[in-house]
Amino acid sequence: MADESYDVIVIGTSQGGRFLPPDLAKAGKKVALVERDHLGGVCVNTGCTPTKTMVASARVAYQARRGAEYGVRTGPVSVDLAAVRERKRGMVAGARENYASRLAQDGVDLIEGEAHFTGPKTVEIALRDGGTRGISAPVIVIDTGNRPKPLAISGAQNVPVLDSTSIMELGALPEHLIILGGGYIGLEFGQMFRRFGSEVTIVQTGPRLMMIEDDDVSDEVAAILRDDGITVLTSATTDRVEEAGGGRVRLTVRTPDGERQVEGSHLLSAIGRVPNTEGLTLAAAGIRLRDNGFIEVDEYLETSVPGVYAMGDVKGGPAFTHLSYDDYRILHANLLGREKASTRDRIVPYTVFIDPQLGRVGLTERQAREQNRAVRVAKLPMSAVIRALETGETRGFMKAVIDAHTQQILGAAVLGAEGGEIMTIIQVAMLGKLPYTAMANAIFTHPLLAEGLGSLFMTLDA
Ligand SMILES: Cc1cc2nc3c(=O)[nH]c(=O)nc-3n(C[C@H](O)[C@H](O)[C@H](O)COP(=O)(O)OP(=O)(O)OC[C@H]3O[C@@H](n4cnc5c(N)ncnc54)[C@H](O)[C@@H]3O)c2cc1C
Numbered sequence: 519m520a521d522e523s524y525d526v527i528v529i530g531t532s533q534g535g536r537f538l539p540p541d542l543a544k545a546g547k548k549v550a551l552v553e554r555d556h557l558g559g560v561c562v563n564t565g566c567t568p569t570k571t572m573v574a575s576a577r578v579a580y581q582a583r584r585g586a587e588y589g590v591r592t593g594p595v596s597v598d599l600a601a602v603r604e605r606k607r608g609m610v611a612g613a614r615e616n617y618a619s620r621l622a623q624d625g626v627d628l629i630e631g632e633a634h635f636t637g638p639k640t641v642e643i644a645l646r647d648g649g650t651r652g653i654s655a656p657v658i659v660i661d662t663g664n665r666p667k668p669l670a671i672s673g674a675q676n677v678p679v680l681d682s683t684s685i686m687e688l689g690a691l692p693e694h695l696i697i698l699g700g701g702y703i704g705l706e707f708g709q710m711f712r713r714f715g716s717e718v719t720i721v722q723t724g725p726r727l728m729m730i731e732d733d734d735v736s737d738e739v740a741a742i743l744r745d746d747g748i749t750v751l752t753s754a755t756t757d758r759v760e761e762a763g764g765g766r767v768r769l770t771v772r773t774p775d776g777e778r779q780v781e782g783s784h785l786l787s788a789i790g791r792v793p794n795t796e797g798l799t800l801a802a803a804g805i806r807l808r809d810n811g812f813i814e815v816d817e818y819l820e821t822s823v824p825g826v827y828a829m830g831d832v833k834g835g836p837a838f839t840h841l842s843y844d845d846y847r848i849l850h851a852n853l854l855g856r857e858k859a860s861t862r863d864r865i866v867p868y869t870v871f872i873d874p875q876l877g878r879v880g881l882t883e884r885q886a887r888e889q890n891r892a893v894r895v896a897k898l899p900m901s902a903v904i905r906a907l908e909t910g911e912t913r914g915f916m917k918a919v920i921d922a923h924t925q926q927i928l929g930a931a932v933l934g935a936e937g938g939e940i941m942t943i944i945q946v947a948m949l950g951k952l953p954y955t956a957m958a959n960a961i962f963t964h965p966l967l968a969e970g971l972g973s974l975f976m977t978l979d980a
């Protein structure tokens with residue numbers, strides 16, 4: 519039996535879950551918001567905000583070391599990881615406080631504890647301060663996110679394994695950081711710690727880094743990381759992890775060149791994420807999961823139980839803060855009855871915060887060809903962009919995939935300085951359904967990085 523009934527219950531307080539409850543409350547609904555941990559979810563506490571704050575420190579170290587290339591004399595550069603961590607903690611604390619103070623004024627009933635379903639529309643919460651509370655509502659939104667996938671390699675339980683959260687709490691620099699996983703998290707932390715001064719080895723099971731990207735993009739990313747002094751092993755399967763004495767770890771890795779041992783001072787697992795569903799007892803509510811364990815939703819984000827919705831990472835698919843936020847847009851529209859919004863035809867951008875950044879939007883060349891589309895591909899090295907030459911940031915390239923019939927842009931990858939920002943300009947052209955010729959013939963300010971877009975699209979008519 520529920521102790522209290524609400525109009526809406528939201529479980530989880532991330533980018534989606536934090537905005538929806540106040541909007542519903544302002545519209546006169548009685549709303550309960552349940553959170554078992556810090557307010558703000560992964561992005562603010564252990565994801566985007568802290569990592570990008572630390573990436574900024576790493577870039578300063580990198581640029582300081584390059585001073586002489588620009589005619590600037592500096593002394594030896596070293597990094598105080600405890601100070602980097604302090605800066606990061608300050609940024610996270612500020613974001614949390616900001617959220618908590620806004621929520622207090624929003625008329626939402628915040629319940630601190632862990633929620634699980636007891637029926638299709640009833641939830642029990644194990645309260646943080648002890649005891650339980652039962653609540654019910656005709657509408658329930660699940661925004662519980664995901665967490666690091668446990669490492670299931672032989673011996674992993676006998677050695678300290680860092681994850682994306684615990685690595686940011688290190689107070690001293692690892693001498694040699696071994697990273698399992700060549701995706702977003704592995705690459706961002708790999709380059710960051712290399713720039714802080716650690717030796718870094720990335721061990722990736724797949725044949726390429728960032729497997730979702732086109733081969734040329736993955737290859738260039740690997741070349742950039744190797745150029746930074748990172749050892750990158752691909753098609754590398756770790757069979758065993760063991761203690762190597764003195765707190766060190768040893769990996770036995772199968773590679774195309776045979777078996778090899780990799781020994782380091784620290785091990786980071788960045789092999790993907792699993793959904794936070796198991797504690798929710800979704801079966802009690804009849805909510806269906808997909809084969810991969812994520813919650814099944816339709817294009818309106820409704821689960822198999824009418825009136826129960828899922829948003830953000832827990833529903834699977836691309837896992838980004840801005841998608842969780844876009845899910846909020848959809849639920850806001852549909853729950854407040856203003857319009858019918860759906861996930862159909864969303865153009866999804868993302869940026870990998872390595873340096874230079876990899877900004878991506880829409881289809882890759884491979885995806886476009888798999889769809890049997892007639893495509894044309896424009897490509898320009900960053901070394902052909904005047905601004906990149908002037909600022910000494912010539913690594914990478916821009917690439918765009920064009921529909922040969924409509925001349926519209928289907929997707930783009932910008933691996934270059936401010937790659938995320940430059941990609942966004944292409945994203946806006948895609949939203950406006952501009953033909954590539956509009957970009958090729960546009961006047962862009964000289965000498966901006968964006969000026970390179972004119973040159974990029976002009977390559978198609980050269
Ligand atoms: C290291 C790292 C870096 C990242 N960097 C970026 C980036 O630069 N850009 C980007 O777009 N994305 C980034 N992401 C991804 C981004 O953080 C997520 O996509 C985003 O946070 C997803 O939000 P969400 O809505 O799924 O909920 P989450 O942010 O996952 O929040 C879910 C909340 O639900 C709570 N919860 C879970 N179960 C329960 C329960 N049973 N009861 C009560 N509360 C519960 C959790 O405590 C948590 O607060 C990064 C992720 C990581 C790990």
Ligand SMILES: NC(=O)c1ccc[n+]([C@@H]2O[C@H](COP(=O)([O-])OP(=O)(O)OC[C@H]3O[C@@H](n4cnc5c(N)ncnc54)[C@H](O)[C@@H]3O)[C@@H](O)[C@H]2O)c1
Pocket residue numbers: 698699700701702703704706721722723724727728729756788789790791836837838868869870871
């Ligand atoms: N800049 C950003 O937007 C950003 C930054 C960080 C994280 N994220 C989000 O977080 C999610 C998780 O990131 P992630 O990097 O953990 O996952 P991921 O899925 O991006 O990459 C995991 C990689 O690990 C490899 N792998 C799997 N098992 C392995 C093993 N045993 N040994 C070695 N390699 C192994 C996979 O081939 C894959 O390439 C991403 O999907 C992303 O959406 C986004």
